[in-house]
Amino acid sequence: MYNWIGQLTQGGRGIRFAAAAAGFMPKPIAFGMCWTIARLLYTFAGRQIKERIRRNLTELLELRHSWKLKEIEKDYFLNLAVTLYELLLESQAGQPGLCPERIRTEGEHHLQDALTQGKGAIVFAPHSGNFFYYYLLLTRRYSCMTVVTAGSPELRPIYEQFGSFGCRGLDYDHTPPLELVRTLRKHLQAGGVVFLLGDFYREAFPEAEFFGKRSRSPGGTAMLALAEEAPVIPCHGYRNRMFRHRLIFEQPRFLNREFATHERETATNSLNRWLERVIREHPAGWFYWFNADERFASKQIV
Incomplete structure (x- = not known):
C-alpha cells in the first residue's frame, strides 16, 4: 500500500499537471474517475494483499458473509482512491475541501x-x-x-x-x-x-x-x-x-x-x-x- 502511495506522491510533473486539471474538473466526473481507479486497484491489487485485507476484516470484525466482506473491500479501495484524489490533486491545486457542504x-x-x-x-x-x-x-x-x-x-x-x-x-x-x-x-x-x-x-x-x-x-x-x-x-x-x-x-x-x-x-x-x-x-x-x-x-x- 505504501508503495502505491509513494508512486503517486513522487509523481512529479505528472501529479502537478493532474492537480491543475483537477481544479477545473466537475466533482461528479472526478468521483467517477476515482470509482474507476478504485475498481482497477481492487481487480489488480494482487491476491496476497486482498487475502490479507479479507483475513483482517474477517478476524477483527468477525464477519463470515462473503458478500459483505467483498462490499467492504470495494468500498475500502474507493475511500483510498477518493482520499488520494483529495490529498494529491485537490489539495495541491490549493483547493482543499473544507467548506460546510463538504x-x-x-x-x-x-x-x-x-x-x-x-x-x-x-x-x-x-x-x-x-x-x-x-x-x-x-x-x-x-x-x-x-x-x-x-x-x-x-x-x-x-x-x-x-x-x-x-x-x-x-x-x-x-x-x-x-x-x-x-x-x-x-x-x-x-x-x-x-x-x-x-x-x-x-x-x-x-x-x-x-x-x-x-x-x-x-x-x-x-x-x-x-x-x-x-x-x-x-x-x-x-x-x-x-x-x-x-x-x-x-x-x-x-x-x-x-x-x-x-x-x-x-x-x-x-x-x-x-x-x-x-x-x-x-x-x-x-x-x-x-x-x-x-x-x-x-x-x-x-
Whole structure:
C-alpha cells in the first residue's frame, strides 16, 4: 500500500499537471474517475494483499458473509482512491475541501464547551475517512497541533503539503520524547487543542488491548489527560457521499476522574474500545486494514 502511495506522491510533473486539471474538473466526473481507479486497484491489487485485507476484516470484525466482506473491500479501495484524489490533486491545486457542504460537523459544541474550562482539549480520533482534512479543519478553527509519524518517505510529501497550509505537527520519529511531551503539555496549558490519532502502531509503544488482542498503542492521550486533567473529545469522521464527509464530536471524557494516574494502560484500553466501535460502524473508511495483523501479538487475550 505504501508503495502505491509513494508512486503517486513522487509523481512529479505528472501529479502537478493532474492537480491543475483537477481544479477545473466537475466533482461528479472526478468521483467517477476515482470509482474507476478504485475498481482497477481492487481487480489488480494482487491476491496476497486482498487475502490479507479479507483475513483482517474477517478476524477483527468477525464477519463470515462473503458478500459483505467483498462490499467492504470495494468500498475500502474507493475511500483510498477518493482520499488520494483529495490529498494529491485537490489539495495541491490549493483547493482543499473544507467548506460546510463538504465536511459537516456534528457535536462540535462539545469541543467548544470543553475549551472554556481552561485545560485545553485532546481530540482523539482514528485514521478514518480523510483524517488529513479533519485536522486541517481543526487547524483553521482552533489553535491546534498534532503528532505525526513522518518518517515514511511515501507519506512525507503529504505532510509537507499540509504543513504549508499551516498545520503544525510534531514528528514522533524524529522529536526527542521529552521535547515532544513538553511541547504538547505547554500547548494544552495554553488552552490549545491537540489532535491525536489513537490507532498508530509502533513496537516501542506501551502494551494495550485492541480488538481483544494484545497489541501496542500510543499512550500519549492517556498520559496527557491524566497529568493535565485535559478533557478528551472522541471524534471520528467518515465519507458519506462522494466527496462529502461527516465529522462527529462526542461528549468529553475526563480520564482523570475515571482512572488513577498509574492506570494509564487501563485508560488506553478504554479509549481503544471506543476506537473499535467506530471502526466497526464504518469499516471501509479505516486506513489500516492492509496491515492490521502486524500490530497484534501472537497470543490472544483470554
